Amino acid sequence: MRRYSFVGTGSRAQMYLAALLGPYADLGRPVAFCDTNEVRMAYYDRIAGAPLPHYFPDAYDEMLKQSDVVFVTSRDDTHADYVSRALLAGVDVVVEKPMTIDLAGVRQIHDALQAGTPELTVTFNxxxxxxxxxxxxxxxxxxxxxxxxxxxxxxxxxxxxxxxxxxxxxxxxxxxxxxxxxxxxxxxxxxxxxxxxxxxxxxxxxxxxxxxxxxRRRGLGTRPARGLIDGDPFSLDLASDEKLRELYRDGEHLDGYIRDRDVFSDxxxxxxxxxxxxxxxxxxxxxxxxxxxxxxxxxxxxxxxxxxxxxxxxxxxxxxxxxxxxxxxxxxxxxxxxxxxxxxxxxxxxxxxxxxxxxxxxxxxxxxxxxxxxxxxxxxxxxxxxxxxxxxxxxxxxGGGDAMLLHDVFRGPSGDRLSRHAxxxxxxxxxxxxxxxxxxxxxxxxxxxxxxxxxxx
Structure with missing residues (x-):
C-alpha cells in the first residue's frame, strides 16, 4: 500500500484526498500534509477523519522520507521546487497544472528527472x-x-x-x-x-x-482594498461562507494570505x-x-x-x-x-x-x-x-472526465489510444x-x- 503525502492544502487538494479515502483506498493511504498554514492542514485532518503529521515547507524533505507519492497542489510558483526535490528523493509526483510557471522551473524539473527514476504526472483534466x-x-x-x-x-x-x-x-x-x-x-x-x-x-x-x-475610468468610486461592499457582486465576504472562513480567513494571520482582495484594487x-x-x-x-x-x-x-x-x-x-x-x-x-x-x-x-x-x-x-x-x-x-x-x-x-483522470493517477493508464495521461x-x-x-x-x-x-x- 503506497503512502501519499500532500503539499498545498487549499481547495485543489480535495479531489485527490477524497479519491484516496474512497474508491482508491485499496491502493494507498494519506500520510502527511505540508503547508505554510496550520489552520488549513487542520481542516484537511477533519476531511481525512484523523490527524495526520503536519510539515511546514522547511521540513518538506523530512516528509518525503515518509512518502512514496506526493501530490503537489501548492501555489504555482512553488511547483518546480517541490516537484524537483521529490523526484531527487526518489518519490513519484502528481502535480496540478501548470507544471511550473517559467523557463527556470521547466529546466529544474527536467534536470531532476534526468537524475533519477521516479514518475511525474501532470493532471490535465x-x-x-x-x-x-x-x-x-x-x-x-x-x-x-x-x-x-x-x-x-x-x-x-x-x-x-x-x-x-x-x-x-x-x-x-x-x-x-x-x-x-x-x-x-x-x-x-x-x-x-x-x-x-x-x-x-x-x-x-x-x-x-x-x-x-x-x-476609476468607469466611475466606480472609492472601494475598500478587501472584503464586502453591500450589493456589489465583485466583492466577497469570507465570513459568510463556512468553508471560505475555515480555509482562509481563520488562518490568514499565520501566513498573511488574503483571499478576498478587491478585484479593482492595486x-x-x-x-x-x-x-x-x-x-x-x-x-x-x-x-x-x-x-x-x-x-x-x-x-x-x-x-x-x-x-x-x-x-x-x-x-x-x-x-x-x-x-x-x-x-x-x-x-x-x-x-x-x-x-x-x-x-x-x-x-x-x-x-x-x-x-x-x-x-x-x-x-x-x-x-x-x-x-x-x-x-x-x-x-x-x-x-x-x-x-x-x-x-x-x-x-x-x-462529464465523467475527472473519474477517468483519477483512475489514471492512482491505477495508471492502460491501453488508452488517445494518450490522455500527461x-x-x-x-x-x-x-x-x-x-x-x-x-x-x-x-x-x-x-x-x-x-x-x-x-x-
Whole structure:
C-alpha cells in the first residue's frame, strides 16, 4: 500500500484526498500534509477523519522520507521546487497544472528527472472531458484530413474570471499570469489534439477591466482594498461562507494570505484580455483569445483541415446573477464539489466557481435566456452538409472526465489510444507557450521556443 503525502492544502487538494479515502483506498493511504498554514492542514485532518503529521515547507524533505507519492497542489510558483526535490528523493509526483510557471522551473524539473527514476504526472483534466476526447478522436481518425489552423476562444465570466484578480493569481510572479495558470489547459489541448509541438508565439494583451485605473475610468468610486461592499457582486465576504472562513480567513494571520482582495484594487500584475498566435512545427497555426470578464462562461473551437472542419461550442454557464456570485465562490471550496467530481449521487448540485466541474445535467440554469448551457460538436467535410456528432456524457465532474483522470493517477493508464495521461514533455510544452507569450507581451515581438534554450521532445 503506497503512502501519499500532500503539499498545498487549499481547495485543489480535495479531489485527490477524497479519491484516496474512497474508491482508491485499496491502493494507498494519506500520510502527511505540508503547508505554510496550520489552520488549513487542520481542516484537511477533519476531511481525512484523523490527524495526520503536519510539515511546514522547511521540513518538506523530512516528509518525503515518509512518502512514496506526493501530490503537489501548492501555489504555482512553488511547483518546480517541490516537484524537483521529490523526484531527487526518489518519490513519484502528481502535480496540478501548470507544471511550473517559467523557463527556470521547466529546466529544474527536467534536470531532476534526468537524475533519477521516479514518475511525474501532470493532471490535465480537460483531456479527459468526453467532448475534448472526441475532438482528438475525430482528428486522429482523419475526419478533416491534415489540420491547417485552429481558432480557440475562451470566455471566463464575471464570477470565475473575477476570482483570479482577488487571490494570489493576480500576481504574475506567483502564477505566471493567465497565459500560464489558466491557458496552460488550453494550450495543452491543442498540442494534444494536433499531436504536435509549438514553435513560435506572438501575444498582445493587457489589463482592460479589473484594477484601479479601469475602475476609476468607469466611475466606480472609492472601494475598500478587501472584503464586502453591500450589493456589489465583485466583492466577497469570507465570513459568510463556512468553508471560505475555515480555509482562509481563520488562518490568514499565520501566513498573511488574503483571499478576498478587491478585484479593482492595486497590486494586479496579470492581464485580463489576451490574444495569442501560435505556430506549430507541423505547419498548423492557432489563433487564441482569453477574456476574463465575460457575461457567460465557455469556449469555442474551430479546427480546419484539408478535408473539412470541426466546430465545438461549449456554454458552461449562460449567466450568473449578482446574488449568485458570492455563493459560487464559496461552493468552489465545499465538499459538495469533491462529491460531484467523484460522481457521488448524494452531491448537491450547486453554482460553483468553475462551472466546468459539474456535468451538464447537474448545472442546468432555469432561466438562461437565449444562451443555453450545453455542448455542440459539428463535423463538416468538404462538399458535404454539416453533421452533429453526439458527445457522450458521463457522471460526475467534467462529464465523467475527472473519474477517468483519477483512475489514471492512482491505477495508471492502460491501453488508452488517445494518450490522455500527461508527463513532463506535455507539461513543458503547454507552459512554454505561456512563457513565450509573456515574453512576447514584454518585448512586442514573436518568440521562437528554440530561442529559450530548451529543446522539447
Amino acid at each position: 480537460y483531456r479527459y472531458s468526453p467532448r475534448n476526447a472526441l475532438m482528438r478522436q475525430l482528428i486522429a481518425d482523419g475526419e478533416i484530413g491534415e489540420v491547417t489552423s485552429v481558432t480557440f476562444e475562451w470566455c471566463l465570466d464575471t464570477v470565475h474570471g473575477a476570482d483570479y484578480f482577488r487571490r494570489w493569481h493576480r500576481d504574475k510572479a506567483a502564477s505566471g499570469g493567465l497565459l500560464v495558470h489558466k491557458a496552460t489547459h488550453h494550450f495543452d489541448l491543442v498540442n494534444w489534439w494536433l499531436g504536435d509541438r509549438p514553435e513560435v508565439v506572438f501575444a498582445r494583451g493587457g489589463l482592460r477591466f479589473y484594477g484601479p485605473d479601469n475602475a 497590486g494586479i500584475t496579470i492581464e485580463d484580455n489576451l490574444n495569442v498566435v501560435v505556430g506549430y512545427r507541423g505547419g498548423a497555426s492557432m489563433s487564441y483569445t482569453l477574456h476574463a470578464h465575460c457575461p457567460w462562461e465557455g469556449y469555442r473551437v474551430a479546427i480546419n483541415g484539408t478535408a473539412g472542419r470541426i466546430e465545438l461550442d461549449v456554454v458552461e454557464r449562460p449567466h450568473v446573477s449578482p446574488a449568485g456570485a458570492s455563493s459560487a465562490i464559496g461552493a468552489a471550496t465545499a465538499a459538495s464539489k469533491v462529491a460531484v467530481a467523484l460522481a457521488e449521487p448524494e452531491a448537491e448540485p450547486a453554482e460553483v466557481l468553475d462551472p466546468s466541474a459539474l456535468s451538464e445535467s447537474e448545472s442546468a440554469v432555469a432561466d438562461a435566456g437565449h444562451r443555453q448551457r450545453g455542448s455542440r460538436l459539428l463535423l463538416q467535410r468538404h462538399w458535404e452538409p454539416a453533421v452533429e456528432v453526439p458527445i457522450p456524457e458521463g457522471a460526475g465532474g467534467h 508527463g513532463f514533455a506535455d507539461g513543458a510544452a503547454s507552459v512554454l507557450v505561456g512563457v513565450a507569450g509573456n515574453e512576447s507581451l514584454r518585448t512586442g515581438t514573436a518568440v521562437y521556443l528554440h530561442e529559450l534554450g530548451l529543446s522539447l521532445p
